[in-house]
Amino acid sequence: MLAGRLDERLLEWADGIGLYDGRMERVRDAGFGRLAALCYPATDDEDLLMVPARCALAIWALDDHYCDAPDLGAVPSLLGSRLATASATLGRAHLPDRHEAAFDAATRDDPALKGLRSAAGHLRRITTAAQFDRTRHTLRTLFAALAQEGTWRATRYQPQVWEYLMNRQANSFLPCMTVIDALGGYRLPADVWAHPDVHDAVGTAALAASIANDIYSAGTESRSSDGDFNLPRAIAAEQPCTPQEALRLSAELHNELMHRFRRQCDELAHQGGRELHRFLDGVLDWCAGSLAWHRTAPRYHRHATDGHAPHTLERT
Missing domain, CATH: 1.10.600.10 (Farnesyl Diphosphate Synthase)
Structure with a gap:
């Protein structure tokens, strides 16, 4: 296997x-x-x-x-x-x-x-030099987000939902998505990757995938005493609401982002070439694969949140 x-x-x-x-x-x-x-x-x-x-x-x-x-x-x-x-x-x-x-x-x-x-x-x-630099840049952005999270932890600061989402946009699965074309045997041109509409679409999908991770890891992190951060916790602190309601609201936000990504793909279909269409299809495949992995990974399944909110997550 x-x-x-x-x-x-x-x-x-x-x-x-x-x-x-x-x-x-x-x-x-x-x-x-x-x-x-x-x-x-x-x-x-x-x-x-x-x-x-x-x-x-x-x-x-x-x-x-x-x-x-x-x-x-x-x-x-x-x-x-x-x-x-x-x-x-x-x-x-x-x-x-x-x-x-x-x-x-x-x-x-x-x-x-x-x-x-x-x-x-x-x-x-x-990878080509441009493909490698693409991944390196997103990793360095991720490191900056980890440093921000470290500051929150050291000061016992509970970020507002918008602050958390801003951080999670950088501390996301985006570096994993940057290699989709290299694995697929083609090359997304550097100027296409750098286009604001493409960046926005891929960033939307990366944030959605990271919110799915937050939902599946919420059970484990609720048992932690070292100040882990996730979207359900941020929502529950800001609303306030029950943990289960925070999971439901997080799932709704995930689905909203995935629907937005679909709309962005439709809009980009009239702009990009074949490589961009392949890449965006690859991003959707990546999100589906990640969701399948989270649904069965022992480290998340062992501490299930109760099975309700995660199953409402949509691939679209």
Whole structure:
């Protein structure tokens, strides 16, 4: 089975790097190999699918090591500095040679950075310079959003719904979507990707997919005491309302965004070429695959919210 083989290869990769040393059950439970198999139906090439699977695991591990898991070394006061360093590892630091060597030495043994470097290296292998830069830019934006979330956590600040959604737009699945064309064997032109209407449409889908993640992870995060943030929690604090009502309202917002994405695709159908149409179809496939993964992933199923709100999520 493709998903199973990808998950086994991910375990080997993570073990070789030292990610989750002694805690490999976290990697096995995550199932990012299955996520890749579901979200990129344009290919069944294992080597190609391992690229986004490694990237997803590397980002997830960085979030754990730096933001969420003290047992893995997360230190809130170091978050901003660490994320800035992580951003630098996505490309050359452009330092004088003797200082570049010092940078490499200082970051060599950090497992989160090793995972990020390795994943980025594999991504470079299958992408053009423009495609890689597209992903790198969205990752750096994601790191900025993680830093903002760290500030909220340190100050015990409960963001308003609009603030949370603004943050979630950046801290989203957008980096995963940027590689859709590379996996599909074609290239979305850089000027098409940069078009505001295209950015808005893909960003809408990425936010919707991230809200689905919030809904499915709400059960786990409700048991957490370290100040996790999600949309149902933000809605419940602002309304106020019951947790179940907040889940329903979150699901409605997800569906509203997916319907908006559909309308945006229809409008873009009159503007773009074949590559854009393929890419937008790929984004819709990605959202459907992600939803299927969330509905069955052990890490979410184990802490089900009660089964009501998640099943109202629409792919459209």
